[in-house]
Amino acid sequence: MGRSSCxxxxxxxxxxxxxxxxxxxxxxxxxxxxxxxHSLPAKAGLRRCGKSCRLRWINYLRPDIKRxxxxxxxxxxxxxLHALLxxxxxxxxxxxxxxxxxxxxxxxxxxxxxxxxxxxxDPITHKPVNLAFSLSGTHHIKSNTNLDHMAQWESARMExxxxxxxxxxxxxxxxxxxxxxxxxxxxxxxxSMFSGYTTGFVEVSDSTExxxxxxxxxxxxxxxxxxxxxxVPDFDDLxxxxxxxxxxxxxxxxxxxxHMDEYSNCWDQVLDQTQAHLSWN
DNA sequence: AATATATCCAACCGCACAGAT
DNA sequence: CATCTGTGCGGTTGGATATAT
Numbered sequence: 001m002g003r004s005s006c007x008x009x010x011x012x013x014x015x016x017x018x019x020x021x022x023x024x025x026x027x028x029x030x031x032x033x034x035x036x037x038h039s040l041p042a043k044a045g046l047r048r049c050g051k052s053c054r055l056r057w058i059n060y061l062r063p064d065i066k067r068x069x070x071x072x073x074x075x076x077x078x079x080x081l082h083a084l085l086x087x088x089x090x091x092x093x094x095x096x097x098x099x100x101x102x103x104x105x106x107x108x109x110x111x112x113x114x115x116x117x118x119x120x121x122d123p124i125t126h127k128p129v130n131l132a133f134s135l136s137g138t139h140h141i142k143s144n145t146n147l148d149h150m151a152q153w154e155s156a157r158m159e160x161x162x163x164x165x166x167x168x169x170x171x172x173x174x175x176x177x178x179x180x181x182x183x184x185x186x187x188x189x190x191x192s193m194f195s196g197y198t199t200g201f202v203e204v205s206d207s208t209e210x211x212x213x214x215x216x217x218x219x220x221x222x223x224x225x226x227x228x229x230x231x232v233p234d235f236d237d238l239x240x241x242x243x244x245x246x247x248x249x250x251x252x253x254x255x256x257x258x259h260m261d262e263y264s265n266c267w268d269q270v271l272d273q274t275q276a277h278l279s280w281n
Numbered sequence: 282a283a284t285a286t287a288t289c290c291a292a293c294c295g296c297a298c299a300g301a302t
Numbered sequence: 303c304a305t306c307t308g309t310g311c312g313g314t315t316g317g318a319t320a321t322a323t
Contacts, residue, residue, distance in 0.1 A: 014292080014293075015291095015292075015293090015317090016291070016292075016317085017291090017292090036308075036309095037308075037309070038307080038308060038309090050308080050309090051293085051294095051308095051309085051310095052292075052293080054309075054310085055291090055292065055293085056291090056292085058310095059291070059292085060291075087312065087313090088311090088312085089311075089312065090310075090311060090312085101310095101311075101312080102290085102291075102292085102312095103290085105312075105313085106289075106290050106291085107290095109289095109290095110288070110289055110290080111289095283323105284322100284323085285321100285322080285323075286320100286321080286322075286323090287319100287320080287321070287322085288318100288319080288320070288321090289317105289318085289319080289320090290316105290317100290318095290319105291315105291316100291317095291318100292314105292315085292316090292317105293313105293314085293315075293316095294312105294313085294314080294315090295311105295312100295313090295314100296310105296311090296312090296313105297309105297310090297311085297312105298308105298309085298310085298311100299307100299308090299309085299310105300306105300307090300308090300309105301305100301306080301307080301308100302304100302305085302306075302307095
Protein backbone atom coordinates (compact mmCIF):
# COMPACT_ATOMS: atom_id res chain seq x y z
CA MET A 1 0.00 0.00 0.00
CA GLY A 2 2.83 2.31 0.84
CA ARG A 3 1.46 4.98 3.07
CA SER A 4 3.57 7.66 4.57
CA SER A 5 4.68 7.64 8.17
CA CYS A 6 2.15 9.08 10.57
CA UNK A 7 4.79 11.55 11.72
CA UNK A 8 5.39 12.91 8.25
CA UNK A 9 2.58 15.43 8.64
CA UNK A 10 4.02 18.93 8.72
CA UNK A 11 4.26 20.50 12.13
CA UNK A 12 4.42 17.33 14.18
CA UNK A 13 7.25 17.21 16.63
CA UNK A 14 9.77 14.38 16.82
CA UNK A 15 12.57 13.55 19.19
CA UNK A 16 12.86 13.60 22.96
CA UNK A 17 9.80 14.48 25.00
CA UNK A 18 9.81 17.56 27.20
CA UNK A 19 8.44 17.52 30.77
CA UNK A 20 5.58 19.74 29.57
CA UNK A 21 4.58 17.25 26.91
CA UNK A 22 4.75 14.44 29.46
CA UNK A 23 2.48 16.41 31.78
CA UNK A 24 -0.06 17.01 29.05
CA UNK A 25 -0.11 13.38 28.01
CA UNK A 26 -0.35 12.14 31.59
CA UNK A 27 -3.09 14.57 32.47
CA UNK A 28 -5.11 13.68 29.41
CA UNK A 29 -4.87 9.91 29.89
CA UNK A 30 -5.60 10.22 33.59
CA UNK A 31 -8.81 12.04 32.82
CA UNK A 32 -10.02 10.37 29.64
CA UNK A 33 -8.03 7.16 29.19
CA UNK A 34 -6.08 7.14 25.94
CA UNK A 35 -8.95 6.06 23.70
CA UNK A 36 -7.90 6.31 20.07
CA UNK A 37 -4.19 7.05 19.93
CA HIS A 38 -4.68 8.62 16.53
CA SER A 39 -6.96 11.35 17.82
CA LEU A 40 -5.32 11.73 21.24
CA PRO A 41 -2.61 14.30 20.35
CA ALA A 42 -5.11 16.86 19.07
CA LYS A 43 -7.39 16.38 22.07
CA ALA A 44 -4.48 16.54 24.51
CA GLY A 45 -2.96 19.59 22.85
CA LEU A 46 0.17 17.79 21.72
CA ARG A 47 1.95 18.30 18.44
CA ARG A 48 2.95 14.66 18.22
CA CYS A 49 1.68 11.71 16.25
CA GLY A 50 -0.46 9.17 18.06
CA LYS A 51 2.17 6.54 17.66
CA SER A 52 4.72 8.66 19.46
CA CYS A 53 2.25 9.31 22.29
CA ARG A 54 1.50 5.62 22.62
CA LEU A 55 5.17 4.75 22.78
CA ARG A 56 5.88 7.43 25.36
CA TRP A 57 3.03 6.19 27.53
CA ILE A 58 3.87 2.51 27.24
CA ASN A 59 7.62 2.83 27.68
CA TYR A 60 7.93 5.70 30.10
CA LEU A 61 4.83 7.29 31.61
CA ARG A 62 2.71 4.29 32.57
CA PRO A 63 2.40 4.28 36.36
CA ASP A 64 3.23 0.60 36.76
CA ILE A 65 6.60 0.84 35.07
CA LYS A 66 9.48 -0.50 37.10
CA ARG A 67 12.59 1.63 36.80
CA UNK A 68 16.16 0.81 37.57
CA UNK A 69 18.49 -2.08 37.02
CA UNK A 70 17.35 -5.56 36.20
CA UNK A 71 17.77 -7.99 39.07
CA UNK A 72 19.68 -11.22 38.52
CA UNK A 73 16.37 -13.00 38.86
CA UNK A 74 14.89 -10.91 36.06
CA UNK A 75 17.97 -11.47 33.93
CA UNK A 76 17.70 -15.20 34.48
CA UNK A 77 14.06 -15.08 33.46
CA UNK A 78 14.87 -13.09 30.33
CA UNK A 79 17.52 -15.57 29.25
CA UNK A 80 15.25 -18.53 29.74
CA LEU A 81 12.27 -16.94 28.07
CA HIS A 82 14.43 -15.84 25.17
CA ALA A 83 15.55 -19.45 24.75
CA LEU A 84 11.90 -20.37 24.66
CA LEU A 85 10.41 -17.53 22.64
CA UNK A 86 13.23 -15.93 20.69
CA UNK A 87 13.03 -12.20 19.99
CA UNK A 88 9.40 -11.94 20.98
CA UNK A 89 10.05 -9.11 23.37
CA UNK A 90 6.44 -8.30 24.10
CA UNK A 91 5.77 -11.91 25.04
CA UNK A 92 8.83 -11.92 27.28
CA UNK A 93 7.76 -8.61 28.81
CA UNK A 94 4.44 -10.21 29.65
CA UNK A 95 6.24 -12.39 32.17
CA UNK A 96 8.22 -9.55 33.75
CA UNK A 97 6.02 -7.20 35.74
CA UNK A 98 6.65 -3.52 35.15
CA UNK A 99 9.17 -4.07 32.39
CA UNK A 100 8.51 -2.99 28.82
CA UNK A 101 9.39 -4.86 25.68
CA UNK A 102 11.64 -1.99 24.64
CA UNK A 103 13.51 -2.05 27.93
CA UNK A 104 14.01 -5.80 27.77
CA UNK A 105 15.12 -5.59 24.16
CA UNK A 106 17.64 -2.91 25.02
CA UNK A 107 18.86 -4.84 28.03
CA UNK A 108 19.26 -7.95 25.94
CA UNK A 109 21.19 -6.18 23.22
CA UNK A 110 23.48 -4.25 25.53
CA UNK A 111 24.06 -6.63 28.43
CA UNK A 112 22.80 -10.17 28.09
CA UNK A 113 24.09 -10.83 24.59
CA UNK A 114 27.59 -9.92 25.68
CA UNK A 115 27.33 -11.95 28.87
CA UNK A 116 26.26 -15.04 26.99
CA UNK A 117 28.95 -14.58 24.38
CA UNK A 118 31.51 -14.21 27.12
CA UNK A 119 30.25 -17.40 28.72
CA UNK A 120 30.68 -19.15 25.40
CA UNK A 121 26.98 -19.42 24.67
CA ASP A 122 25.48 -18.42 21.37
CA PRO A 123 22.86 -15.76 22.21
CA ILE A 124 20.70 -16.79 19.27
CA THR A 125 20.62 -20.55 19.69
CA HIS A 126 21.41 -20.55 23.43
CA LYS A 127 23.86 -23.38 22.82
CA PRO A 128 27.46 -23.47 23.95
CA VAL A 129 29.44 -22.25 20.98
CA ASN A 130 32.09 -25.00 21.04
CA LEU A 131 29.49 -27.74 21.22
CA ALA A 132 27.36 -26.18 18.57
CA PHE A 133 30.23 -26.63 16.15
CA SER A 134 31.30 -30.09 17.27
CA LEU A 135 27.90 -31.72 17.43
CA SER A 136 26.85 -34.09 14.72
CA GLY A 137 24.24 -32.96 12.27
CA THR A 138 21.64 -35.24 13.79
CA HIS A 139 22.07 -33.79 17.24
CA HIS A 140 22.01 -30.30 15.89
CA ILE A 141 18.75 -30.87 14.13
CA LYS A 142 17.20 -32.47 17.22
CA SER A 143 18.21 -29.54 19.34
CA ASN A 144 16.65 -27.09 16.96
CA THR A 145 13.57 -29.23 16.89
CA ASN A 146 13.39 -29.01 20.66
CA LEU A 147 13.39 -25.24 20.59
CA ASP A 148 10.92 -25.22 17.73
CA HIS A 149 8.54 -27.34 19.76
CA MET A 150 8.80 -25.00 22.68
CA ALA A 151 8.19 -21.97 20.50
CA GLN A 152 5.25 -23.64 18.84
CA TRP A 153 3.81 -24.54 22.18
CA GLU A 154 4.13 -20.98 23.45
CA SER A 155 2.59 -19.65 20.26
CA ALA A 156 -0.34 -21.98 20.75
CA ARG A 157 -0.65 -20.88 24.34
CA MET A 158 -0.73 -17.23 23.38
CA GLU A 159 -3.22 -17.92 20.65
CA UNK A 160 -5.41 -19.65 23.18
CA UNK A 161 -5.13 -16.65 25.50
CA UNK A 162 -6.05 -14.28 22.71
CA UNK A 163 -8.91 -16.48 21.66
CA UNK A 164 -10.17 -16.69 25.18
CA UNK A 165 -10.04 -12.95 25.40
CA UNK A 166 -12.00 -12.47 22.21
CA UNK A 167 -14.57 -15.09 23.11
CA UNK A 168 -15.00 -13.87 26.65
CA UNK A 169 -15.68 -10.35 25.43
CA UNK A 170 -18.56 -11.71 23.40
CA UNK A 171 -19.82 -14.11 26.02
CA UNK A 172 -20.79 -11.34 28.49
CA UNK A 173 -19.23 -13.31 31.29
CA UNK A 174 -21.35 -16.40 30.89
CA UNK A 175 -20.48 -18.70 33.76
CA UNK A 176 -19.91 -21.65 31.47
CA UNK A 177 -17.99 -19.77 28.81
CA UNK A 178 -14.45 -20.28 29.97
CA UNK A 179 -14.04 -24.03 29.99
CA UNK A 180 -15.93 -24.38 26.73
CA UNK A 181 -13.74 -21.87 25.03
CA UNK A 182 -10.49 -22.83 26.60
CA UNK A 183 -10.44 -26.58 26.73
CA UNK A 184 -10.48 -27.27 22.99
CA UNK A 185 -7.47 -25.00 22.70
CA UNK A 186 -5.73 -26.84 25.47
CA UNK A 187 -6.52 -30.19 23.95
CA UNK A 188 -5.01 -29.10 20.69
CA UNK A 189 -1.99 -27.72 22.46
CA UNK A 190 -1.48 -30.84 24.53
CA UNK A 191 -1.82 -33.12 21.53
CA SER A 192 0.69 -31.30 19.40
CA MET A 193 2.97 -30.78 22.34
CA PHE A 194 3.22 -34.34 23.55
CA SER A 195 3.31 -35.90 20.13
CA GLY A 196 6.35 -33.76 19.62
CA TYR A 197 7.94 -34.91 22.81
CA THR A 198 7.54 -38.58 22.04
CA THR A 199 9.39 -38.16 18.78
CA GLY A 200 12.14 -35.65 19.17
CA PHE A 201 11.78 -33.78 22.37
CA VAL A 202 12.42 -36.39 25.01
CA GLU A 203 15.79 -37.07 23.54
CA VAL A 204 17.38 -33.91 24.81
CA SER A 205 20.62 -33.27 23.02
CA ASP A 206 23.94 -32.83 24.78
CA SER A 207 24.07 -29.14 24.07
CA THR A 208 20.59 -28.55 25.36
CA GLU A 209 21.46 -30.34 28.58
CA UNK A 210 24.50 -28.21 29.08
CA UNK A 211 22.67 -24.99 28.27
CA UNK A 212 19.97 -26.12 30.64
CA UNK A 213 22.51 -26.64 33.41
CA UNK A 214 23.90 -23.19 32.78
CA UNK A 215 20.67 -21.27 32.54
CA UNK A 216 17.99 -23.44 34.09
CA UNK A 217 14.70 -24.71 32.84
CA UNK A 218 12.70 -22.51 30.46
CA UNK A 219 9.44 -24.24 31.26
CA UNK A 220 10.02 -23.75 34.95
CA UNK A 221 10.71 -20.11 34.32
CA UNK A 222 7.50 -19.78 32.40
CA UNK A 223 5.68 -21.41 35.26
CA UNK A 224 7.28 -19.42 38.02
CA UNK A 225 6.97 -16.13 36.23
CA UNK A 226 3.38 -16.97 35.48
CA UNK A 227 2.76 -17.59 39.14
CA UNK A 228 4.46 -14.38 40.17
CA UNK A 229 2.62 -12.37 37.57
CA UNK A 230 -0.70 -13.68 36.48
CA UNK A 231 -0.93 -13.65 32.71
CA VAL A 232 -4.27 -12.01 33.23
CA PRO A 233 -4.21 -8.92 35.44
CA ASP A 234 -6.50 -8.74 38.43
CA PHE A 235 -9.99 -7.89 37.27
CA ASP A 236 -10.94 -5.72 40.21
CA ASP A 237 -7.73 -3.73 40.07
CA LEU A 238 -8.22 -3.01 36.42
CA UNK A 239 -11.83 -2.05 36.94
CA UNK A 240 -10.77 0.42 39.60
CA UNK A 241 -8.08 1.83 37.37
CA UNK A 242 -10.57 2.15 34.56
CA UNK A 243 -8.23 0.31 32.26
CA UNK A 244 -10.60 -2.43 31.24
CA UNK A 245 -11.24 -2.41 27.57
CA UNK A 246 -7.73 -1.63 26.46
CA UNK A 247 -6.49 -3.49 23.54
CA UNK A 248 -3.70 -5.83 24.57
CA UNK A 249 -4.51 -9.48 24.26
CA UNK A 250 -3.88 -10.44 27.86
CA UNK A 251 -5.75 -7.48 29.21
CA UNK A 252 -8.68 -8.26 26.99
CA UNK A 253 -8.99 -11.51 28.89
CA UNK A 254 -10.22 -9.64 31.93
CA UNK A 255 -13.66 -9.87 30.43
CA UNK A 256 -13.90 -13.31 31.92
CA UNK A 257 -13.59 -11.72 35.35
CA UNK A 258 -14.11 -14.20 38.11
CA HIS A 259 -13.26 -17.10 35.83
CA MET A 260 -9.67 -16.07 35.63
CA ASP A 261 -8.64 -18.27 38.55
CA GLU A 262 -10.12 -21.20 36.75
CA TYR A 263 -8.36 -20.07 33.59
CA SER A 264 -5.02 -19.84 35.36
CA ASN A 265 -5.54 -23.25 36.91
CA CYS A 266 -6.14 -24.72 33.48
CA TRP A 267 -2.80 -23.36 32.33
CA ASP A 268 -1.11 -24.53 35.48
CA GLN A 269 -2.37 -28.00 34.75
CA VAL A 270 -0.97 -27.89 31.25
CA LEU A 271 2.31 -26.59 32.53
CA ASP A 272 2.39 -29.28 35.18
CA GLN A 273 1.88 -31.88 32.51
CA THR A 274 4.61 -30.30 30.48
CA GLN A 275 6.94 -30.42 33.43
CA ALA A 276 6.08 -34.04 34.06
CA HIS A 277 6.87 -34.99 30.48
CA LEU A 278 10.17 -33.22 30.35
CA SER A 279 13.49 -34.29 31.76
CA TRP A 280 15.57 -31.18 31.46
CA ASN A 281 17.85 -31.92 34.38
C1' DA B 282 42.35 18.94 29.51
C1' DA B 283 41.15 17.44 25.00
C1' DT B 284 39.85 14.05 21.98
C1' DA B 285 38.41 9.46 20.54
C1' DT B 286 35.82 5.52 21.34
C1' DA B 287 32.37 2.72 23.57
C1' DT B 288 28.03 2.18 25.74
C1' DC B 289 23.34 3.01 26.77
C1' DC B 290 18.60 3.74 25.85
C1' DA B 291 14.65 6.67 24.26
C1' DA B 292 12.54 7.20 20.20
C1' DC B 293 11.72 6.41 15.36
C1' DC B 294 10.66 3.55 11.32
C1' DG B 295 8.56 0.18 8.58
C1' DC B 296 5.95 -3.79 8.43
C1' DA B 297 2.12 -6.93 9.58
C1' DC B 298 -2.20 -7.73 11.26
C1' DA B 299 -7.11 -7.09 12.59
C1' DG B 300 -11.23 -4.79 12.23
C1' DA B 301 -14.06 -1.46 9.84
C1' DT B 302 -16.03 0.21 5.70
C1' DC C 303 -13.53 -9.08 -1.72
C1' DA C 304 -10.71 -4.97 -1.72
C1' DT C 305 -9.24 -1.13 0.54
C1' DC C 306 -8.47 1.82 4.45
C1' DT C 307 -7.27 2.81 9.23
C1' DG C 308 -5.47 2.09 13.75
C1' DT C 309 -2.53 -0.50 16.54
C1' DG C 310 1.31 -3.33 18.02
C1' DC C 311 5.76 -5.29 17.30
C1' DG C 312 10.70 -5.87 16.34
C1' DG C 313 14.73 -3.74 14.30
C1' DT C 314 17.43 0.23 14.04
C1' DT C 315 19.14 4.87 14.84
C1' DG C 316 21.21 8.76 16.95
C1' DG C 317 22.07 11.72 20.84
C1' DA C 318 23.75 11.74 25.59
C1' DT C 319 26.90 10.03 28.71
C1' DA C 320 30.85 7.33 30.35
C1' DT C 321 35.36 5.63 29.77
C1' DA C 322 39.86 5.23 27.65
C1' DT C 323 43.81 7.27 25.52
